[in-house]
Amino acid sequence: MHPQSHYEHLAKLFDYPRRDYARWVQASYNVLVDQYPIAAAEIEKFAQGLPTKDEDLSPESLDEIQEVFTRSFDVQAITTLGVGYVMFGDDYKRGEVLVNLSREHATVGINCGDELPDHLPNVLRLMARWEDRELAAEFTQEILYPALERMVSEFEPQRSEQRDGLYEKHYRTLIASSAKRRNIFREPLRAVIAVLKADFTLTDWVPPEQDNDFLNAIGRELEIESSDGLPTRSGEVKGMPTC
Numbered sequence: 308m309h310p311q312s313h314y315e316h317l318a319k320l321f322d323y324p325r326r327d328y329a330r331w332v333q334a335s336y337n338v339l340v341d342q343y344p345i346a347a348a349e350i351e352k353f354a355q356g357l358p359t360k361d362e363d364l365s366p367e368s369l370d371e372i373q374e375v376f377t378r379s380f381d382v383q384a385i386t387t388l389g390v391g392y393v394m395f396g397d398d399y400k401r402g403e404v405l406v407n408l409s410r411e412h413a414t415v416g417i418n419c420g421d422e423l424p425d426h427l428p429n430v431l432r433l434m435a436r437w438e439d440r441e442l443a444a445e446f447t448q449e450i451l452y453p454a455l456e457r458m459v460s461e462f463e464p465q466r467s468e469q470r471d472g473l474y475e476k477h478y479r480t481l482i483a484s485s486a487k488r489r490n491i492f493r494e495p496l497r498a499v500i501a502v503l504k505a506d507f508t509l510t511d512w513v514p515p516e517q518d519n520d521f522l523n524a525i526g527r528e529l530e531i532e533s534s535d536g537l538p539t540r541s542g543e544v545k546g547m548p549t550c
Contacts, residue, residue: 311435313338313502318431320353320495321380321388324372326363329354339502346501353494371488379492386461390454391425401425404450409550411437419550429550431499444507455500456512462493 316335332354340347358368379385387393391408395401408424415436419429430451437443503509 311437311506313343314431314435317495317499317502318428318435320350320498321428321431324364324369324376326369328364328369328372329357329359329362332357335498339498343498343502343505346498346505349494349498349501353491353498356488356491356494375488375491378489385490385492386458388427389423389425390427390430390451391423393454393457394450408433411442412550417550424550447503447507448509452500452503452507452509453512455496455503459493459496459500462490462496 313335316331316338319331320335332350336347336350336354339350358364358371364372380388391401391404395404405424408430409419412419412424412429412433415433415438417429417432417436419426422429424430434443434447434451
């Protein structure tokens with residue numbers, strides 16, 4: 308087993324949930340609990356928010372978790388799983404990140420499927436197999452870690468209220484979601500941050516006064532797409548091949 312294989316388990320937490328999702332959550336906890344107790348505590352909190360533990364999700368529970376996942380990371384998203392998009396938006400720098408990550412994925416034999424190279428599960432699988440740990444550390448400090456911190460910050464109540472107001476303005480309705488579980492995917496993001504802090508010497512993240520704000524980005528998308536009635540999927544790059 309690769310010494311960084313815990314990242315493979317973390318990656319599965321951000322794959323689209325299936326009926327066995329709770330089992331993967333428990334497996335991640337089991338892998339982390341001895342070496343990464345802070346991360347394991349976040350996973351345990353996350354597991355407590357799921358409709359079931361250690362069992363397959365019922366069809367109704369699966370529908371609910373998939374809905375919350377979609378609201379968190381896709382349509383009318385809290386954030387996006389494209390870490391390059393979180394950091395750079397549509398700036399050319401994201402294109403450079405995608406090209407470089409695509410090369411690294413190919414080197415270690417990762418098939419990104421239908422997702423882009425900076426999609427968080429793909430990035431975490433790369434972290435598990437990246438032989439050049441110096442390069443992995445640089446990528447973590449400059450892109451992955453600050454992107455995750457920004458993603459976590461989007462789950463704060465004030466940001467949620469701003470986001471709901473934005474969608475109400477454009478569509479007058481909101482995607483229904485479980486109030487109890489609305490923000491549960493914040494915990495696995497925090498778990499990844501805890502693991503990165505344990506594995507690498509990271510400089511504390513300081514939120515910039517002005518940055519590529521996700522709310523501003525989706526606001527621009529809504530303005531562009533309002534005539535069609537649905538927002539685009541944040542983080543996509545038209546014409547950019549997957550790896």
